[in-house]
Amino acid sequence: MEYNTGMPIYLQVIHELKKKMVKGELKPGEKMPSNRDLAVLYKVNQNTAARIYREMETRGYCFTKRGIGTFVSEEEEMFEDLKKEMAGELLRNFIHEMEDLGYEKDDIISQIEDYKEEQK
Amino acid sequence: MILECRNLTKTYRGKKAVADLSLSLENGKIYGLLGENGSGKTTLMKMIAGLVKPAEGEILYHGHPLEYRDKAHIAYMSTEPFYYDYMKVSDVGRYYEDFFEDFDRKYFQDLIGKFGLEEGMKAKDMSTGMSAKLKIAATLARKSELCMLDEPLNGVDYKAREEIIALILEEADDKRTFLLSTHLIDEIESFVEKAFFIKSGELIKGMDLEAERMASGRSLTDVYMDIM
Numbered sequence: 001m002e003y004n005t006g007m008p009i010y011l012q013v014i015h016e017l018k019k020k021m022v023k024g025e026l027k028p029g030e031k032m033p034s035n036r037d038l039a040v041l042y043k044v045n046q047n048t049a050a051r052i053y054r055e056m057e058t059r060g061y062c063f064t065k066r067g068i069g070t071f072v073s074e075e076e077e078m079f080e081d082l083k084k085e086m087a088g089e090l091l092r093n094f095i096h097e098m099e100d101l102g103y104e105k106d107d108i109i110s111q112i113e114d115y116k117e118e119q120k
Numbered sequence: 121m122i123l124e125c126r127n128l129t130k131t132y133r134g135k136k137a138v139a140d141l142s143l144s145l146e147n148g149k150i151y152g153l154l155g156e157n158g159s160g161k162t163t164l165m166k167m168i169a170g171l172v173k174p175a176e177g178e179i180l181y182h183g184h185p186l187e188y189r190d191k192a193h194i195a196y197m198s199t200e201p202f203y204y205d206y207m208k209v210s211d212v213g214r215y216y217e218d219f220f221e222d223f224d225r226k227y228f229q230d231l232i233g234k235f236g237l238e239e240g241m242k243a244k245d246m247s248t249g250m251s252a253k254l255k256i257a258a259t260l261a262r263k264s265e266l267c268m269l270d271e272p273l274n275g276v277d278y279k280a281r282e283e284i285i286a287l288i289l290e291e292a293d294d295k296r297t298f299l300l301s302t303h304l305i306d307e308i309e310s311f312v313e314k315a316f317f318i319k320s321g322e323l324i325k326g327m328d329l330e331a332e333r334m335a336s337g338r339s340l341t342d343v344y345m346d347i348m
Binding site for chain 2: 003005006007008009010036039040042043044045046047048
């Protein structure tokens with residue numbers, strides 16, 4: 001994974017894992033990699049891997065069964081919330097950047113429509 | 121805390137190789153040791169390994185002054201190869217087994233296999249990447265608490281580098297502490313927890329990577345460029 005090295009690495013990995021959950025690459029109830037495997041997979045140390053799971057657990061994205069491992073949450077609503085949250089984040093950044101360029105709401109919408117038209 | 125260096129000084133021919141250097145290492149973390157060639161990184165590691173005696177200062181291992189017995193728990197991999205050209209991979213294993221009580225032969229064989237090396241390969245026929253992997257495998261097959269690797273990634277091709285890093289990450293659990301020296305700052309950026317910057321034998325700065333990113337948005341490379 002390519003990192004933005006000026007941003008905390010653990011947050012970037014969490015973001016990536018959230019995306020995998022929304023895209024269905026990590027399914028409800030699925031067992032997540034061990035700390036050790038997560039560390040190798042994302043080129044982080046095992047303390048960061050543990051921190052990632054701790055943080056995700058606190059936010060309800062996953063849960064730990066003692067001695068067995070970490071599992072993706074089984075709550076469907078969580079996945080919907082996650083999807084909305086991530087879309088919201090993207091939109092917020094996009095709108096912010098567009099407004100910076102001087103676009104207003106209606107312009108932005110027509111820009112999107114034009115873009116989608118061109119892509120066809 | 122696994123290791124503490126207090127005011128270490130080492131002089132070679134009147135020139136200070138390490139000057140009044142203090143630092144400490146906590147258990148189960150990966151540390152980076154950064155600095156130019158000749159900045160004192162190797163001398164520092166050799167002092168911790170008990171190979172070089174400090175002129176001044178002291179080294180505490182688990183709170184007591186470093187003594188002969190502790191050597192068994194501290195692994196140091198030097199930049200120079202430690203084996204002879206005629207040796208095969210299996211000879212290196214036997215050699216290490218004779219030398220170090222904590223050397224795990226079976227585990228060495230696992231690592232060799234994982235790295236795509238074979239027991240019958242001769243050291244003199246190996247590429248730089250292969251001999252770097254052999255060195256790492258032999259060093260890590262000692263199940264030492266403290267592993268110091270001097271330039272483990274230097275001159276190693278991309279694929280071997282990735283394999284070496286993966287092995288370090290696998291091995292660096294709560295029972296093992298790593299101190300890595302390297303010039304390849306980009307390579308270690310994502311996984312080193314704390315970096316020590318050394319210049320002319322002095323410790324210029326200790327940097328907690330995630331905390332620094334959080335506080336100032338600066339990466340290891342940014343800080344390195346600023347202060348070195």
